[in-house]
Amino acid sequence: MLRKVIIFSVCAGTSASFPSLYQSHQETIHRLAAPFIGVSAPEMRISAAQPVAFNPQxxxxxxxxxxxxxxxxxxxxxxxxxxxxxxxxxxxxxxxxxxxxxxxxxxxxxxxxxxxxxxxxxxxxxxxxxxxxxxxxxxxxxxxxxxxxxxxxxxxxxxxxxxxxxxxxxxxxxxxxxxxxxx
CATH class of the missing domain: 2.40.70.10 (Acid Proteases)
Known part of the structure; x- marks a missing residue:
């Protein structure tokens, strides 16, 4: 049972840190993921380099x-x-x-x-x-x-x-x- 709790804790901690990690290293993550999702790295760099502007108005x-x-x-x-x-x-x-x-x-x-x-x-x-x-x-x-x-x-x-x-x-x-x- 303790083993399950430890595994759950590690998974929860890892998943909780992913959003901030992704925000700060988007381009690198996209480049590393490209071979696995069938998208070339240059295409991903272009989309990652174009920030989505948010206008509350x-x-x-x-x-x-x-x-x-x-x-x-x-x-x-x-x-x-x-x-x-x-x-x-x-x-x-x-x-x-x-x-x-x-x-x-x-x-x-x-x-x-x-x-x-x-x-x-x-x-x-x-x-x-x-x-x-x-x-x-x-x-x-x-x-x-x-x-x-x-x-x-x-x-x-x-x-x-x-x-x-x-x-x-x-x-x-x-x-x-x-x-x-x-x-």
Whole structure:
């Protein structure tokens, strides 16, 4: 069991660091991937060298910007099942994580919280229940049927918005101390 936890932790850490690695080394990654996806490297360099300009005035799609706090974290007011919840974007979290009190407040009943899953957290191993959030929303950006884990209040003090939310967006990027989320 410990072997599985270690393998999961390594995979989660690696996948969490990939977006920032990709942002800073796009051209190199494209060049290395070219032989495997059947695209020549020169074509990929051209497309990678042409940045996609984002103009918030265009109104093309739903978007939200979050400014980093003093510690560099991106926190904001989310709506989970229609209820306001303060949350923090956590690219190191595979899934959305909330504590038992927040789960009850957003309408997840105790019967849905079967704490049989073991999860590896920054504070060590904890028990968690797998649940589904009907709708997770921040501003005009909204994702339905988001998997989440619920932990005891003592194991988790704040709501963490994990990669399973971000990965369902059209794109997200960090630039100049701001996180942009576009649907």
């Amino acid at each position: 265009e109104g093309s799609g739903r978007q939200v910007r979050l400014a980093a706090d003093r510690a560099g974290h991106f926190s904001g007011e989310f709506r989970l099942n229609g209820h306001r919840v303060e949350g923090m974007i956590d690219t190191g979290a595979t899934v959305v994580a909330l504590n038992r009190s927040t789960a009850r407040r957003i309408g997840i009943s105790p019967a849905q919280m079967d704490f049989v899953q073991k999860v590896d957290t920054a504070n060590g191993l904890a028990r968690a229940a797998l649940v589904t959030i009907d709708r997770l929303q921040i501003g005009r950006v909204s994702v339905d049927d988001v998997q989440a884990v619920v932990m005891d209040d003592s194991a988790l003090s704040e709501t963490l918005i994990g990669m399973n939310f971000l990965s369902r967006l059209g794109r997200y990027q960090v630039e100049n101390g701001t996180l942009l989320m576009v649907q």
